Structure formats: structure tokens, C-alpha cells
Amino acid sequence: NFMLTQPHSVSESPGKTVTISCTRSSGSIASNYVQWYQQRPGSSPTTVIYEDNQRPSGVPDRFSGSIDSSSNSASLTISGLKTEDEADYYCQSYDSSNIWVFGGGTKLTVL
């Protein structure tokens, strides 16, 4: 089984751009799709990116996803930061042994 490693926390100012990384420990990041979930304090998770870079309807285009095979990682980029973006963000992917893996989560603070 592989692990997905995320930074524990990131912070940035309103209006700026922030990128959260998610590094796969073994196997290629491109082998399986990566999803990103947002969890605001006291709330259930919601999907902000699926299939590496697809946004569900209702998610603003300030949110984008990508993968980088050279670093074996996925990234979530949020541009034009708003205070409402302050939340925990989790990456997730599928392991071929029928396990669905989450990263440890990144706390985004919008200062």
C-alpha cells in the first residue's frame, strides 16, 4: 500500500494564490486518479477536485488540480484566496488492493 503525504499546514493572505502538495510514497501518481476534499471546521467534507483536475459543479474555478510525475505528486491550487477557503484539505486516491487512501490533511489558514 502507498501513502499520500501532505504538508501539515499552509498559510497565505487573501487574494493570493496557494498550492497544497500531495506526494505518493510508491507507485506512480499518474496510475490512479487523485481527488481533493475541503472540510471546513465543524462540517463534513466536500469534493473540490476529482479525476486529478475536474471541478464539480458549484466549485469556483479558483480551485484547480494537477499532477506532476517528476515529483510523483498532485497539487491543489487555490487562487484569489478568500477567508471562506480557510479549511482542511485532503487528497485521496485508490490503491489497487481495494483500499481508498487519504492524505493526512493540510490546514489552510487565510491570514
Next chain:
Amino acid sequence: EVQLVESGGGLVQPGGSLRLSCAASGFTFSSYWMSWVRQAPGKGLEWVANIKQDGSEKYYVDSVKGRFTISRDNAKNSLYLQMNSLRAEDTAVYYCARDVMIVDPEYYFDYWGQGTLVTVSS
């Protein structure tokens, strides 16, 4: 509107049992794989188990194999998680989530319930 409403959480002693339920509405329940995902207090998300539309396939994270059983009743639009031999490390909020297929067998979780808290403590 898709709704998932969990129930059945509570305080249980180590070694005890608990059965969680998830009532689904707003979609054709029998057409979707369903999952349980948990979150220990102050910790991250952990996928626990999932079940195929007709209940013929079930998968579990290693830490709950042999102790937890996922099941469903499509006639009642309900998902269940029977938890036996509970341990302190099973303490968490348990979420019911709908699985959406990207490409078989890759799924992601597009709707989540509000969660139900399970506390294992003496």
C-alpha cells in the same frame, strides 16, 4: 437533493458492539456503491469499508477486518456498519458517503453525511 443521515453512534466500552445506520434519500440508492469513512478527534480522514450496489462485494481497511461488517438494505435505502470488539482507537466520527465511479474500480466520494460520533471508553 441527496441526503445521507447517520445514526447509532454513542459511548461504548472496549470490547463492546455498536451498529451504525445511514438513511439515504434523493437518489437511487441501489445504483451506487457506498462507503463508511471515519475521522478520529483532531485527526484526518480514514476510509473504513465499502459495499457494492447489490452487496455482493465488500472491502475493508486492514484495521477493522474481522471486527466490522458493512451491509445494506436497498428496500429501505439504508447502509449499516456493525462494529464488534471495539477498541479505543475506533473512537471517531463515522461518515456515510456515496461512491461515484470514475473508472472501475476507482471511485470517489461525492456526498457525505453529517457523521455520527462513536466513543470507545471505559
